[in-house]
Amino acid sequence: MKRIHKRIVIAGALFLAALFLLVGRLVQIQLISTESFSKHNINLIDESVRQRTHSFMINEGRGLLLDRKGQMISAELKPAIILFPFIKEQKGAIDKVAAILDKQPENIKSALKRHEEPFVIADDQDQLTQETMEEINNLQLPGVYAQYISRTKHSPFAGALLGVTGQAPEIIKKKYPDKLEKGTITINTKIGKTGLQQAFDPFLISEGETKLIYHVDRSGSPLFGLDVKYLSPSNPFYPVSVKTTIDKNLQEIMEKSVKASHIKRGGAVLIDIETNELLGMVSVPYTSGLIKNQMLSRHAPGSVFKLVTAASAIEHQDLASGRTFDCNLGIDGKEAKHPLGRLDFSESFAQSCNRTFGLLANEMVIENPKRIDEYAEKLGLSGRSGWRGQVYHYQDFAQFPEEEAGNIWGASYDKKVPLAISQTAIGQKDVQVTPLSVARMVAAIARGGTVKEVKAATEIEYKNGTTFLSFPDHKTEDKIEPYTAKKLQMLMREVVTSPKGTGRALNELPYAVAGKSGTAEKGGSEASNKWFAGYFPAGQPKYSLVIVDLDYKGGANGVLSAYSEIVKQIYKYDKKNK
Structure with missing residues (x-):
């Protein structure tokens, strides 16, 4: 009997303990943790309301990216x-x-x-x-x-440049705690993950959706009759719009031309030389995911880097003047893969003789070990090219947050090794620069030697069209002498006009082109980087255009075909819109 009584007591105690636990859990859910339940901090009140609310989003409230003419390019408005x-x-x-x-x-x-x-x-x-x-x-x-x-929109149009949006609760908590606390956003609010969407996210992030809502009962019937409410943020100034520098028509020309060239990995950058504003950018392959923008990533430039070596040689006692070079030899002094004979400086540049620039670089580095570094900086290849500065209360705001910094040398010891110096002088070894920075360099040469930051946006506008803030030009000390720029312009023009120039295929275009080709070998790979960096019209420079194929395996030169087509189409566009 005692044993039965003991079992009853134990069972009762367990029942009461379970009951107390259940009541405690209910108290926690209903009274204590209603706004931050579980480790996920779920707001049970909001979730309860959400389950009883049916809604249709008219506008997610995120700010817009506009092209230079004010047309929407990040979103679409449809009936x-x-x-x-x-x-x-x-x-x-x-x-x-x-x-x-x-x-x-x-x-x-x-x-x-x-x-x-x-x-x-x-x-x-x-x-x-x-x-x-x-x-x-x-x-x-x-x-x-x-x-x-x-x-x-998550469309291929300028996809890599504009970027994508998506949910990222952990980033929301870390980046926007004040907005979360105020309730203007939730952990599920979309943020910019790449491109300009990421760069301008602090301004573009939604201040609240515009939507139609109604409440339902358990069966799904309207709870308060057939009353549908229209809800929208009360702030008349938001959402804002970012006015980018992108020219929608030129961007479309670039995308079609790069696609037709069958470049599988690479892309193109187009800059307005007068303003140094980005007009268009294409990076392939592109998906709607988080793939890298190759135009903001650094790559070996090959002979395009000879512009740096040439600028230094011209500016320091004109080292190359009156000399000829044995271009039957390579940078290592052995027979060259493609013998070119004996050439002077201009011919060496037009035909891209490695021997000439390897010898000149060694002479300059003996005199000053920092010579190549200095001219890479003067021409804008060191560091980053995109606009950076204080905006609002952001101390180091970057319009291209994904942009990688250029690199010239590997080990400092390389500056004492003749072959390493020669390899660096022709854009090999450890030289790595972005296509954006190369386009910036070309623009600087074309305008007379002064380097400017590249802008992707000019201002941010309130909803009512007034200016919230703008992005002023920053003064820079980076420049080459006007004489040096003029000499480089002449050399770049000869690359196209010379019968043996590496860019001669571009000589019959409606806009005269000046530029520099480049081929960079990649160790252990059959593929190479194929470049053409130039500007046009050569007489009155307006556009700086760089195209690169990062997976060139011989055969048809997709870079030159794409370059040719873009120049032709821009000529037609300009003529039509005069």
């Missing part, structure tokens, strides 16, 4: 007819909507059965005229709305 599921309870409503949209009522009924939340029944921009949308709204049917809806 749509939105239906709420409870429309099926209204007699005759479906027939009226179907008649206006020229649809069968049965098709709309079928769509309603498949959706438990609001959805778009029509978004054909050709079909949905302004008159059609007004006709729908004039019906004044609860649950039927004609609205222009905005959606972020």
Whole structure:
């Protein structure tokens, strides 16, 4: 009997303990941790409301990226007819909507059965005229709305440059704790993950969605009648727009030309020489994921780097003047793979003789070990090229946060090794620069020697069109002498006009081109980096264009074909828009 009584006591105690645990858990859920439940900090009140709320987002509230003419390039605005599921309870409503949209009522009924939340029944921009949308709204049917809806674009157009958005709760918590605390954003708010979306995220991040909402009961029926509310942020200044420097038409020309050239890995950069603003940027391959922008990544430039060596030789007692060089030899003094005979300095540049620039570099480094470094900096290849500075309360704001810094040397000991010096002089060994910085260098030479930061945006505008902030030009000390720039311009023109010049395929274009080719070998790989960096029109420089194929394996030169096509199409575009 005692044993049975003991078991009853133990069972009762366990039951009471379980009951207390259950009550404690309920107290925690209902009273203590309602706003930060579990390790994920779930707001149970918000989740409860969310489960009883059906909504349709009209605009996610994220700021816009505009091209230089003010056209949207990061989002698209399109007309749509939105239906709420409870429309099926209204007699005759479906027939009226179907008649206006020229649809069968049965098709709309079928769509309603498949959706438990609001959805778009029509978004054909050709079909949905302004008159059609007004006709729908004039019906004044609860649950039927004609609205222009905005959606972020994840399209190939300037994809690598503009970047992508997505959810990143951990970054949200770390980067925007104040906004989270105020409730203007949630941990699920989309942020910029790459490109300009990432760079300008502090300004573009949503201050609240614009949406249509209604509340439902357990069965999904409207909780407060057929009352759909329109909710939008109350701040009249947001969302803002970032006015970029991108020319939508030129960007499209570049993308089509690079695609037609069959460059599989590489891309193109186009800069306005007068303003040093980025007009277009293409990086391939591109997917909507987080793949690197090759135009902001550093690569071996090959003979394009001879512009640096040439500038130094010209500026210091004109080392190359009156001399000829045995271009049957390579930089190692052995027979060259492609013997070119005996050439003077200009011919060596046009035909890209490695021997000439290897010898000159060694002479200069003996005199001053920092000579190549100094001219790489003067021409904008060291460090980063994109606009950086204080913006608002951001001390080091970068318009190209993904941009990698250029590199010239590996070990400092290399400056004492003749072969290493020669390899560096022709853009091999440890030389690594970005296509953006090469385009910047070319622009500096074309404008007379002064280096400027590259801008991708000029200003940020409030919702009402007034300027929130702008990005002023920064003065720079980096420059070469005007005489040196003029001499380099002449050398670059000969690359195209000389019968044996490496850019002679570009000599018959409607815009005269000046530039420098480059081929950089990659150790242990059959592929090489194939470059052409130049500007046009040669007489009145307007555009700096750099194209690179990072996976060139011989055969047809896709870089020159793409360069040629872009120049032709820009000429037509300029002529049409004079």
